[in-house]
Amino acid sequence: YPFCTIDPSVGIVPVPDERLDKLALLSKSKKVIPAVVEFVDIAGLVKGAAEGEGLGNKFLSNIREVDAVIMMVRTFEDPDIIHVHNKVDPLFDIEIINLELEKAGIKKPTLYVLNVSEVAGQISPEFKEKIPGPYIEVDPVFGTGLDKLITASYNLLDLITFLTTGEKESRAWTTPRGSTAPRAARAIHTDFEKNFIRAEVITAEKLLEAGSYANARAKGWVRTEGKEYIVQDGDVIEFLV
Numbered sequence: 001y002p003f004c005t006i007d008p009s010v011g012i013v014p015v016p017d018e019r020l021d022k023l024a025l026l027s028k029s030k031k032v033i034p035a036v037v038e039f040v041d042i043a044g045l046v047k048g049a050a051e052g053e054g055l056g057n058k059f060l061s062n063i064r065e066v067d068a069v070i071m072m073v074r075t076f077e078d079p080d081i082i083h084v085h086n087k088v089d090p091l092f093d094i095e096i097i098n099l100e101l102e103k104a105g106i107k108k109p110t111l112y113v114l115n116v117s118e119v120a121g122q123i124s125p126e127f128k129e130k131i132p133g134p135y136i137e138v139d140p141v142f143g144t145g146l147d148k149l150i151t152a153s154y155n156l157l158d159l160i161t162f163l164t165t166g167e168k169e170s171r172a173w174t175t176p177r178g179s180t181a182p183r184a185a186r187a188i189h190t191d192f193e194k195n196f197i198r199a200e201v202i203t204a205e206k207l208l209e210a211g212s213y214a215n216a217r218a219k220g221w222v223r224t225e226g227k228e229y230i231v232q233d234g235d236v237i238e239f240l241v
Helices: 017-028 054-063 090-103 125-129 148-157 181-185 189-192 202-212 213-218
Strands: 009-014 031-033 036-041 067-072 112-113 136-139 159-163 169-176 198-203 223-225 235-240
Touching: 017 159, 017 169, 017 202, 031 067, 036 148, 054 090, 067 090, 067 148, 112 148, 148 159, 159 223, 169 181, 181 189, 181 198, 181 235, 198 202, 202 213, 202 235
Parallel strands: 031 169, 067 112, 112 136, 159 235
Antiparallel strands: 009 036, 159 169, 198 223, 198 235
16 A cells, blocks of 8 residues: 555664673673664655645655655565555656655655565666665565664664763763764763763774773773764773763
């Protein structure tokens, strides 16, 4: 069907991160808190949505509120699953949706998610070459590709993860790519940004290699960084405020 719901459904999903799990084991953390991505499932657009067809104005309004678009595209044949155009033509579907978004003046970072079926076989390289942007393949029936979808969505938003770790908790924090240390500290608390003095930084890989903060400090792997430092994905940080 063109759409089976009117109101958006919201889901908050943890971002898989082996570094966080390993740091939690290293620190014997009582709690482990991952970074998350919020997904908003919005009803599908049909041809003419920008002119109000199929409740298009409402659905386009929902799309305007999000930061990026994941376009789920069916690529498999199944007579038991009805297609709105009575045929499976993923490139045509992509073209229709992109045209409606363009007519509505909506331009968002977009990830194309190819809804595949292991039973139906592989997608041809020729088809993949025609997809107008980054894409991944997901098979919801077998659950393959879901972790890739979460990670790709996180990257689509141009976010990175920095980490904190200790006996109380190990936690993954989200900050925009290119954030300075004070800007990243805002993720913990706005006071951390305002009162920032310096940050002690080590990569998760180096801390895990060292086996402890004490060993990492002894090896000179823990760096002191100031307000101009650009936080990198995978940094483990202690903020002094």
